[in-house]
Amino acid sequence: MKIASWNVNSLNVRLPHLLQWLQDAGPDVVALQETKLEDSRFPDAALAELGYRSVFCGQKTYNGVALVSRIPFASECVTAIPDFDDPQKRVLAATVGEVRIVDLYVVNGEKVGSEKFSYKLRWLEAVREWLREELRQHPNLIVLGDFNIAPDDRDVHDPKRWREKILCSTPEREALRGLLDLGLHDSFRLFNDEPGHHSWWDYRLNAFERGWGLRIDLVLVSQALRARTVAAGIDTTPRTRERPSDHTPVWVEIAGG
């Protein structure tokens, strides 16, 4: 079972990229972020033509998440963090086969110390309490998405330049650590401990061509799934195409079910 995450930065613009990538990479499930689409405009018919079902939770202009799967969904989806009042559409959870999947579009945070930064930390704390409960009910749990946090300096092209900056600051990394401490593992680091692997590059200054990236898109696997995780990676191909998203897909391969 191949499960991927991709911040498409407008599914309206990126639908051709997604359809192409589904055919090229053949994932069983893709978690999308920044669809920027109201639910009435979600392109579920185009995806169904390739054999994928969709569940989605979107809004106009900003945010928006979706799960696209060629395996049937086994449950109703959850579209909000329990007991956390938030008009922004950033979370979506559903069960596919025997695997519980939680798609997250983590708050960007703008700038360390800003109003949006404190929202980011409060949001992550609420997600932590939610995931604690999800793990209790679903030992086979995958939490994936755009985390807007580079876990450590190996995930940053130039750690000095990014030191204590947004996406790399200590409070953000501690918040991510709080999620991992529930019993989740960064799947990419089960197979690769080298620096220089990134999933996002700023549109400006030819950052992609210069390798100025960060690894902020993650696939976390629970303890039970860790033993069944046989591969993980980042597919930079979509970032090389015409008019790309600033993020590229990340994926994990789970053995069995």
Place this chain on the structure above:
DNA sequence: ATGGTTGTCGTACAA
């Protein structure tokens, strides 16, 4: 050089 680009909307704002 505190620089630049993209998406949405039709102007600033978010990333």
